[in-house]
Amino acid sequence: MTTYLLYPGCSMETSARAYHESLAAVAPILGLELAELEDWNCCGATEYLGINLIPAYSLIARNLAIAARQANGARTLVAPCSACYLNLAKADHYMDERPVLGEKVNEALAAGGLHYEPGSVDVRHLLDVIVRDVGLDTVAGKVTRPLRGLRVAPYLGCMVPRPDYHKRWSDHEHPDELDRLLRTLGAEVIDFPLKTHCCGGHMPHIGPDTAYELIRRLLHDAELFHADVIATVCPMCQLNLDAYQGETNRHFGTRFAVPVVFFTQLIGLAFGLDAKAVGFGRELVSARDALSRIGAEPPPAQEPSRPRRHAPKPEGLPMPTLAGRGEEVADD
Amino acid sequence: VTAPALAASDVDQPNLRFLEEVSAATAGVSRLEMCIQCGTCGGSCPPAADMDHTPRMLFAMIRAGMREEALQSNTPWICVSCYHCVVRCPQDVHIADVMYTLKSMAIRAGAFRDGTAPHFSQTFVDMVEHYGRSFEFGLATRHYLRHFPRRVPGMAAMGLGMLRRHRMPMTPRRIDGIDQLTAILDRAKQLELTA
Numbered sequence: 278m279t280t281y282l283l284y285p286g287c288s289m290e291t292s293a294r295a296y297h298e299s300l301a302a303v304a305p306i307l308g309l310e311l312a313e314l315e316d317w318n319c320c321g322a323t324e325y326l327g328i329n330l331i332p333a334y335s336l337i338a339r340n341l342a343i344a345a346r347q348a349n350g351a352r353t354l355v356a357p358c359s360a361c362y363l364n365l366a367k368a369d370h371y372m373d374e375r376p377v378l379g380e381k382v383n384e385a386l387a388a389g390g391l392h393y394e395p396g397s398v399d400v401r402h403l404l405d406v407i408v409r410d411v412g413l414d415t416v417a418g419k420v421t422r423p424l425r426g427l428r429v430a431p432y433l434g435c436m437v438p439r440p441d442y443h444k445r446w447s448d449h450e451h452p453d454e455l456d457r458l459l460r461t462l463g464a465e466v467i468d469f470p471l472k473t474h475c476c477g478g479h480m481p482h483i484g485p486d487t488a489y490e491l492i493r494r495l496l497h498d499a500e501l502f503h504a505d506v507i508a509t510v511c512p513m514c515q516l517n518l519d520a521y522q523g524e525t526n527r528h529f530g531t532r533f534a535v536p537v538v539f540f541t542q543l544i545g546l547a548f549g550l551d552a553k554a555v556g557f558g559r560e561l562v563s564a565r566d567a568l569s570r571i572g573a574e575p576p577p578a579q580e581p582s583r584p585r586r587h588a589p590k591p592e593g594l595p596m597p598t599l600a601g602r603g604e605e606v607a608d609d
Numbered sequence: 610v611t612a613p614a615l616a617a618s619d620v621d622q623p624n625l626r627f628l629e630e631v632s633a634a635t636a637g638v639s640r641l642e643m644c645i646q647c648g649t650c651g652g653s654c655p656p657a658a659d660m661d662h663t664p665r666m667l668f669a670m671i672r673a674g675m676r677e678e679a680l681q682s683n684t685p686w687i688c689v690s691c692y693h694c695v696v697r698c699p700q701d702v703h704i705a706d707v708m709y710t711l712k713s714m715a716i717r718a719g720a721f722r723d724g725t726a727p728h729f730s731q732t733f734v735d736m737v738e739h740y741g742r743s744f745e746f747g748l749a750t751r752h753y754l755r756h757f758p759r760r761v762p763g764m765a766a767m768g769l770g771m772l773r774r775h776r777m778p779m780t781p782r783r784i785d786g787i788d789q790l791t792a793i794l795d796r797a798k799q800l801e802l803t804a
Contacts, residue, residue: 292777293776317784319742322743324729326706326709327685327716328716330634330802334636335794335796339790370637374637377802378636378637436690436692439695441696449696450696475689478689483686483726483729484656484725521767524764558774561771561774
């Protein structure tokens with residue numbers, strides 16, 4: 278067992294619970310011991326940096342300072358969320374690149390009795406740790422239910438492969454780490470051209486039209502390649518592509534119904550774990566069809582499931598929909 | 610006729626002062642003055658079509674000292690921080706970080722034209738400062754009622770779906786060390802990066 282410090286980030290406890298659940302389920306099988314960072318705080322996402330610089334970096338650095346203190350020899354801080362990963366890495370990097378920033382951040386940290394020396398914590402993304410430290414051979418040895426016949430679009434989004442301060446990834450725009458991992462699980466991996474394109478980030482809340490277009494491109498591309506499922510490594514990407522898929526459909530008059538799941542959920546399935554135990558059923562665009570494709574038992578439906586694609590409109594007068602029915606946003 | 614080389618005294622010129630100011634307020638070494646106006650940034654930008662100015666144009670404006678126009682531009686607010694331009698820039702300009710700088714300068718100067726993005730950021734930050742964690746339910750309700758009231762009915766199904774699947778708790782979670790965090794942030798707010 279190798280011990281790592283885990284910075285879950287706010288989303289893992291809320292919108293990305295499926296990510297947290299699946300990570301907790303597969304980590305022991307992978308031999309990863311994840312010690313949660315003590316009393317961590319939000320990284321500020323992409324919001325604080327645009328308001329006030331020193332507070333934004335001090336907010337991030339509090340986590341780094343706690344990590345350095347808690348480390349006990351394990352100096353790797355693992356972040357499963359792309360935005361958290363980038364913010365933590367960015368603060369560590371810029372505090373070193375611009376010493377005046379480091380000094381001011383440390384002056385602020387001192388008000389809370391903390392200090393952070395840039396470079397004392399190694400910030401890494403979960404995918405990087407699984408592919409490089411655990412290794413694909415180890416992963417292959419644990420596969421009991423290969424994802425044979427499941428067409429997966431590997432989707433990394435922006436903030437994992439870019440800006441990549443430590444040159445960890447095989448490429449900034451077409452890295453193959455996720456592809457290789459999914460292939461190891463037995464999945465049929467499509468060569469997804471938009472694998473590192475933007476999911477829209479916070480734009481659904483700011484400029485919805487901008488966001489819908491970015492979401493549409495990704496869903497359209499995944500569908501062109503007949504992907505059964507999009508595998509993501511980031512809570513924000515999952516939220517935008519899954520929860521806003523319905524709004525995107527309404528905006529463009531499209532009928533996308535592409536389930537979007539976390540790569541750790543697919544690892545869990547391939548390891549033979551129960552679908553519900555690795556967070557299936559939490560996605561808004563149901564992954565039931567994808568699950569049945571590999572012979573996994575889908576979790577009990579929360580509402581009557583409806584035909585997946587191109588469902589004809591019900592006959593008769595338009596009626597107001599009840600909550601349970603209107604919920605399958607992707608079909609409406 | 611070749612242009613005379615830039616003398617050290619030219620830094621005192623008002624035009625260049627704005628460039629200096631932006632650069633100084635950026636987290637790392639911005640390299641903004643290294644921009645060669647090649648346009649790779651705008652060509653790589655997924656939401657460029659929705660921007661008032663491409664990043665290249667904006668950098669030309671900064672260099673020309675067009676302070677007001679640059680701070681009014683919607684470009685930094687449309688930037689999605691995807692870092693495509695950053696990894697493609699032949700001059701290694703820290704474009705995304707310069708965008709963050711311009712946002713904070715626009716907020717301080719009250720220069721932004723559309724309040725949706727700055728209000729969203731501020732509401733998010735308010736939650737974080739209050740709890741130490743983000744609080745999506747509070748953020749979503751406050752922000753959507755203020756800026757997108759007409760979108761709310763259409764989004765009810767999605768919100769309900771999130772609630773039902775326990776993906777959006779209705780109560781926030783506060784960190785234990787909130788007093789420590791507040792002390793850090795209060796001190797940080799008194800500190801600024803300047804030239």
